Amino acid sequence: MKSKLRVGILFGGRSGEHEVSLLSAASVLKAIDRRKYEVVPIGITKEGRWVTASDATRLLNGEAHAEPKQLRAGDPEATSAAAVLAKGESVIVPPVPSQGGTGALVPFETQAATASGQTLNLDVIFPVLHGTFGEDGTIQGLFELAGIAYVGSGVLGSATGMDKDVMKKLFAAAKLPIPKHVSFLRADWEANKKKTIAKIEAALKYPLFVKPANLGSSVGISKAHDRKELGPAIELAASFDRKIVVEQGVGGKRGKARELEVAVLGNDKPEVSVVGEIVPGKEFYDYEAKYLSEGSIPVIPAKLTKQQTKQIQQMAIAAFQACDCSGLARVDFLMDPGASGRIYLNEINTLPGFTSISMYPKLWAASGVAYPKLIDRLIELALERRAEKDRTSFSR
Incomplete structure (x- = not known):
């Protein structure tokens, strides 16, 4: 046996x-x-x-x-x-x-x-x-x-999926639509705060999302509605990473963007789940809204047209491949609340939350893959990737 x-x-x-x-x-x-x-x-x-x-x-x-x-x-x-x-x-x-x-x-x-x-x-x-x-x-x-x-992505896929600055560069190279943003180092901010703020305000319009480049679960992320809120938001993000990313809010002052998510599963031939939507209980889906307080509502599947769903799923696979990911990832999108309904790729998460109430397993459950079977599949993909790696010669 x-x-x-x-x-x-x-x-x-x-x-x-x-x-x-x-x-x-x-x-x-x-x-x-x-x-x-x-x-x-x-x-x-x-x-x-x-x-x-x-x-x-x-x-x-x-x-x-x-x-x-x-x-x-x-x-x-x-x-x-x-x-x-x-x-x-x-x-x-x-x-x-x-x-x-x-x-x-x-x-x-x-x-x-x-x-x-x-x-x-x-x-x-x-x-x-x-x-x-x-x-x-x-x-x-x-x-x-x-x-x-x-289980999960290799060194490169994991690193690029974590660094929001590098990730966005790869998305741009793959011609995927992303929100306007500015990246800078903590050292630049500490050397000349007025110059950094001037650079941000010259390139972007409020409201702004300020993020540490290397972190997840919305830790250290703030929404700045004006210059008064921008400085403290940068200070918070800088306490978590040496590199900071500031993004222009999709929808601007007209309204909140719709937050959409897709789960990806596979190695060289990835598959995608149905599209889900998070309706945050707070102003945006921050750490507290995700894990500490009630009120955020998942809508699975999201109310979208067939064309919008297909576009988002195709973009999710393109993002997965652009970052050289494998195994699993959750890809997040923002949809303009205006008449254009334009869809922007926000980020990729190579090891998303995996509780029974997390979006990644819930999206696959809605797509016909139950939680225990999802674990089985991820283990299979890990072994498949190791077998593929073992085919490679590392010396002459």
């Missing part, structure tokens, strides 16, 4: 999206088919310590405490994933350079590995990590060195 695939679910991390990762991991751990997979939960604390826990066995046997019907980032302690981090007993040593053999790195080890040779030999890693150090190509580079199959 064929043995089960050993899947490591990696979550937590040092980014500002740590709590979101706990929510996503709790949902994956609850839904993954344990008849097919031997599941190993691995947490990374906010301090960067890699841990696992003996009480994870209860979680994998379905004996975890009941979780709330509506998981919110405001109560991560209620999630099983948070318990794994909080009660971690065994420290995991990430792959380190080997002392011989063919692999570039040795497998994950436990604290007792020196004495007993214990290791975590995994067939595939499912990194449910959002934001810095988990979604930006950093951890993907480690997996590549270790020769481990992993």
